[in-house]
Amino acid sequence: MPEPGKAVPRKAIKLISEIADGVADPGSFERLREMIAGDERVLQYYAEWMDVHARLHYDLGRGRYAPAVARQLSTSDEGALRSATTAERVDRSDRRLRLLIAIGATLAIAASLLIIAPVIVLPSPPGASVARHPEDHPDKRDLRDFRTKGFGEVAVIAESIDAEWKGLPLLRAGSPLSAQRLKLVRGVVQLEFVSGANVIVEAPAEFEIESPMSLSCTAGKFRTHVPQQAIGFVVHTPEQRVVDLGTEFAVEVGSGWTQVHVLDGEIRLEDPSPNGVTIRDGRILGVGQGVSRDSRGHEQPIVAANDRFIGRQQFSEMSNVATEERRKEWEATYNRQATNPDVLLCFGFEGAEPWERVLRQEGPGRVDRLEGAVVGCRWSEGRWPWKQALEFKRTSDRVRMNVPGEYDSVTFSCWIRVDGFDRWLSAIVLTDGHELGEPHWQFTETGQLLLGVKSGQKSSEYLSPSVLQLADLGRWLHLACVYDGPGGAVTHYVDGEAVHIQEIEQPTKLRFGDTEIGNWTSKGFLDHTVRSLNGRIDELILYKTALNELEVAELYQSGRP
Template structure:
């Protein structure tokens, strides 16, 4: 799995370089850069060294990480202007490059391309912007020479490009320091630099409205909005179905597909085609809907607007009144209840009033509730089928969960009470449907504890989750725990229990499985294995590309991972779609062992460093199967379970 560096008898020289630069000089130049003392000719020499040597690029990333972490904690200044001057960029151009993802900051290169759960990762989320500017200058010099991206498909460690997980093996069966013995080539994953970062604006874009409810909505866009999603300004195209938008100004709007409209602000919409109906509260007076040749301002009312195939807009006032305004914003005509006007051939004229085609907010809500009830019953039927499947090892439906319960019952037909999950700190919250429960994780050690002792040749893990916060680089979803960390090695009374668990752990081919979520929305799967004939290999890593669907929102998302031992395949899925797959070098059986959902314990060193693996959000339904589900089966689980 690891790749070694090229070397010769002189460790300070790079092979094939007549004008060699030593590591000591590289350290001096980088420190000079960060101390704002680098001369122009030294900057050129540093850029040349970084272009030519992967080892020096790794040194650079290490120093940037350390400096950015200290700068963040101690409020040190970073010499932005001097750093940018070395690359010929001004600050605005550098910021634009960062925002457009043309240049990746050091913390991005490290965090997005590695799969580690190291003690140093806690700094990366907070110092991203601090390190970014300092990194941009040299990144501009080296362009993307750091990694040659040959394929957009995420690759696992089978390609020889991965970083150690929670830890790397260091001569024992217990994972230790993640950075120990990690080769430079292992710190990067092919394909990880192609649009690998979701910028903060993507997480926290200013919202103008929220999707209140929807019925059979089909959107003409790659990222499908769903009920509860916050919408920013921009274009929406609804191919079919009904949607209720709740604007932050106090206006509710129903949109009936097909329709195309632009959300310009919480106070303004441009209707290009289709029909909308607006119910305006007192707080929302002054809400504006524009179309070609027509500009309508609400005066406290309920009205509908339509733009048909001819492109001629019309407005129908259902109650109250609206004002048509001119280009200067001055009222030129008021239209009152049960009146309608149409703009045709540049002329405004009366047209027969009708509510037909303008679905009310109340009707959308009622129809949406009926659809949800139908979907809920369909999910219950499908959930019963999963529970009765003899390959289902764990099925936490949370259907009959009460607030006083101290454990979650495993509904799998073949299950025993030993596979019920213990609730530690979590509480109940609303699930995917009214009356359905979910488990809420709010930090502070919240987790579910469970155990799956029998080795499995294959595996499927599925869950529905709602991400509420990304306050750390990595969050634990389903985390295996090794015996030396879980059991107190100094407690003599645990001797027999610890020895039995260690024997099972050591005899397993795949000893640990850890499934997590990167801050960027990328899914991470780590598997720990130590073949008897290979003392070097340990963690195998499988990371998807970043996915904006899995950033904080009120949306419920379905995620799944499958491991097919006989076929030697691993796949990960988001909302029924396969987002990444890998061919593995082995078909070993795996042992899940003791697991934590939503967290993983940390030792004192990690506590001192501020490391956590806490998930912040809610989880509704968890499935673990001893077989690899097909892509069609996972798609069916998503379709039936979608609220």
């Protein structure tokens, strides 16, 4: 620490302590940087503090010197704090390793202040737009932001048939919707509002979701079913305001005209007055009645036409037909992949009896050693009602397999349903332990995709931003990760879209050996050993080549439910 009589400013001590504890605000980092640049005492104190911090972290993590550390931390003497990690006798190799940790941290700090460089050595401020290292526990604010993100949704896409949205390619069945304007270019969708109202929208359609009790339509067909809990649901059109009174009604909006059809129950039709204010005491229309009105206010009665609009039963039948078509398309693509010579292994999770505990490998190398041993998992429903999947729930659930060979490139492809972000790290495919060249494909509790590859003395971590959200829970997703050794990049994909590309730090041949799906056998590792998946998997393919973007997109398109 600094020499006696040359006290370090208390503000600097407070900032360093807050940063070490992970509770600093974003402005603290810049303030500390300025103090370090202008006062050598602060630099020395910071280096010494991080030395102690690193030693304590190392010793406590090892668990070997905890009693001595606890005794020393019970005192208020600063010297005792510094000597806490040396209170017990340690062997030479441990002492050398900790010294290297401290020297490395100090040199990195000094270098960051002597050289103007784009790499910031001080910890990133909470909320910074960078992916955190998975071994650094996310700041509490990160977790809070992740767990509250998406609140405020007023509706959800319950079902979708061949839907195409303008500017929003990732909207699909299960996607939550907040108040927003939308344009459905093609297909049919069924919206369920949190109030309970159900709306079937036929393209082409333009509309705005306003609230749990309000929808504004400017083009298209909209059939609305309103249960008792949502009486009063409102549909706005350019010409009128339709207020539900416990009913089923439909609205069609064309160019300069609007039709309202009452299919069941009653509605109140409210007309705009000349000054633009809606007349709230409008007219009551009953079942079988309807009105057609143009933009000039000309209106005529019509007979409600039930068959002009897709109803819930018809929509369900159409959905079943579309699902069967999707199944045939998936089977054709899957069968091609199963005979693809670039496929390392291929699990379709199909054809198993409930009592079977073997996951059949259907790729080109159909040998017993590439089959999976099912441990604890239960057979369940997959992407479609007829599709099988394995459900991973308990911390012991896993599939064991052994994959021989070494590979310059590998592509991981998986259809997965995530049911919870309840682990710091959740396994998809992990090798036992983590030796040279062994990959770990998993995701974090804040929805980041991670491929870890042991290269040299450390693990190279290829970590995406938070691309999975709470809204994705319970929904089938296609995840892929491409390790392209010759190309020098790792790419993460979600539903056929590249979401993160990162340069490979140190090209390494990948090898698997004993490997698990949905869990991890740590082999003596102490950190985050519980990585069991909470969810389902119904397809997993490993390629010994790097697939390109078009090939990954095809896997998603042909397999999407």
